[in-house]
Amino acid sequence: MAERAVRTRHLRRLWGLPGTRIGLTGWPAGARRLHVPWHYWWQAHLLDCLIDAQLRASVPARRRDIEQLIDTIRLRNGRRWINRYYDDIAWLGLALWRAGEELDLRRPEALEEIRRRLRAGWTDHGGGGIWWRAKDNLKNVPANGPAAMLFTRLGDRVDLQRAMSIVDWIDEWLVDPDTGLVLDGLRVDPAGEVSGVVEWTFTYCQGVYIGACVELWLATGNQLYASLVRRTVLAVAEHLVGEGGVLPGNGGGDGGLFAGILARYLAQAAVVLGDKEAAQIVYLSADSAWRNRFEARSGPLFGPEWVMPAARGRRRPERDLSVQLSAWMLLEAAAVLERHEVHPTFG
Template identity: 30%
Template sequence: MEGADPAGRAVADERDRLAVARLLRFFHPRTGKWTTPTGEAWQPALAIDAVVNTYERTRDVAYLNVIEKSFARYRGRRSHFYDDDGWYLNAWLRAYDVTGDAKYLDEAEALFAKMTEAWDGVCGGGLWWNADRGYKNAITNELFLLAAARLHRRAGAPTGEGRYLDWALREWNWFDASGMINSYHQVNDGLDASCANNGGTTWTYNQGVILGGLVELWRITGDRSHLARARQIADAAVATLVHEDPTGSTGSILAEPGEPARCVGDAQVFKGIFVQNLARLHGADPDGGPAYQRFLNTNADAVWRARQRLRRGVGPYWTQRRGRVNAATQAAAALLVGGVALLHAGGETDEVPPTEGTVYEVPPQPDGRDVTVTVDAAATRDHILTFRYAAARDTVRHLSVNGVRHAARMLFIGTGDGTVSYTVPLTRGTNTVSLNRPWSLWRRNRLSLESLLVR
């Protein structure tokens, strides 16, 4: 879809910008906290996902600052519920893909190691929903599949028992045989005490995350049967989990089973998770399901009509202007319109960030002064710059390359040993990379730059 329909792309970009701007009203920039209907247990991860999408498309450092501050707050957080860990894990993997900063990958690997503790032989395998070990459900295992397949490509590719590829294949083989995918190609909520499909609600998010997991499994195995299986599940969802557009003009609009009565609490963000992963499926295999692009566009149009007022955002129902707007409902809308905008720009990246590069040591800077580092590039192309630094408190700097400013007020979180990464174009040969203090910070908020990694 890249490059097609410039007018449509402009509309999609503007919708994404406005949707995320409204979402950020639930973000606290001083603390990094997201205020959501379920506290900070898991829904902030979906808000972060939406911001990552917009940052990938725009490379606007303001969105990177939100990701950095969110990470500073939620890094190291562990839950009694394994699916909560899975949401943050996958959000940090997306942040790693888009920034190339290894701190996100390190945290994702640590979360994955914790999730493996939930696997045992009850029901033949699979992860428990929480540490009480009373329920094996779909979403926890779908998130684990998505994470394992992603980590195989991003954290080295050794094979064998206990490695990421092994976990991905074990998880999918177990999930596919568990019976949670019913005869209608819909994913029910989990297994009952006898290890059979419990007939639980076919929530949209259970139909969604599995799509992303199967796309990643296809990427690491080359087996297109995984894409075919994903399309079966997607087709069932877009055929059944819908309401007709009340205008009668655009088609079917995604809805939760029993909506509107049951679209509360956790469920308020579920639709966004489904469309996020439907966009991933379409981006990976656009020729396999052109109807998915129409479905995404139709829903984006409906959401934009249903927004209650531009400043109030989107509520839980995508066919009508009603219900309370909160971080969950707005994140769902942002994942939809941001996903459409990202498809116009070529879709989510499937490239793994490079790990090898050149490290430039930086001499101590008296009083945290401005600093310029001379670096060499073997080719004219985009490079990832990773700054290692120390700062007593949060501070910002302007980033320039060869005298041209590329990022204004880039955030450096207050820490004794931190990193922040940004992608810039370098030309073949010698380049200068500069960090400059805004005049408002000239005599305060010192930053000590220790090294610069160029990849």
């Protein structure tokens, strides 16, 4: 039902062109039918959610949508796969990798272009890591976590070593010693020295770090990575989850995606490493999001805070594709746990 609602309200042709599919960033559409502004990374998560759904219940129509969405992202992005944001292209790379490996919808030229750009984003400034965007002074976890996951999945020995270096860099510089939570990033001056730490503890920073460590555990079998996952799950459980054990939201816009991303990788930790606490957070969050949905004629509408009732309104964050994708991603994560028979410890 969550999938159907997003597809009904948001999935459209690009500029009315036949054979195209893209996600409208807001609903009702209004001026956004022109697809301005362009939220590249939201489309990557729309692609990821569609892949989740296809693995859950394969249908030809959805497969066509996935293939058209891949090509339309490139078309809307000026016939290019990349932009100046390293986190954006890492997210698209992860979704494209899944489309190829899990659905046999391959775009090898796109993955190679993204791989080259991410490799070029690593420098020794600030002790290592990939920049958030070109010609910037920030190196952050939202760019480095997805890049580490993609490097690991691509399977090249050099890329695997780079992924390990990324996790080492995050662990050295960006884990709060008091809470175990992963901080956002480092500010780096032109001389390459760290000039400040961005101490935000966003949900999606925890998620991408968990995801990177799970991938490295799968690739290497090194128990260090399992222990880093466990430390982060415990930190999330103690310091981030709120009322009823539910993940907190971060408003609309880009922040609308943050909690769903953490849910995705908590579910991965639960399936791969058997982390029951990670599973419980996903189940409690999914249950709360579903109970607090607003039933619109087009299907369930979810709010940015899963412990609060969703509502319609002209200026409400429920209008954002990001917020709806986050809830859909959460419910797909719970469905993954059910398929793998990873059960909650409550009820």
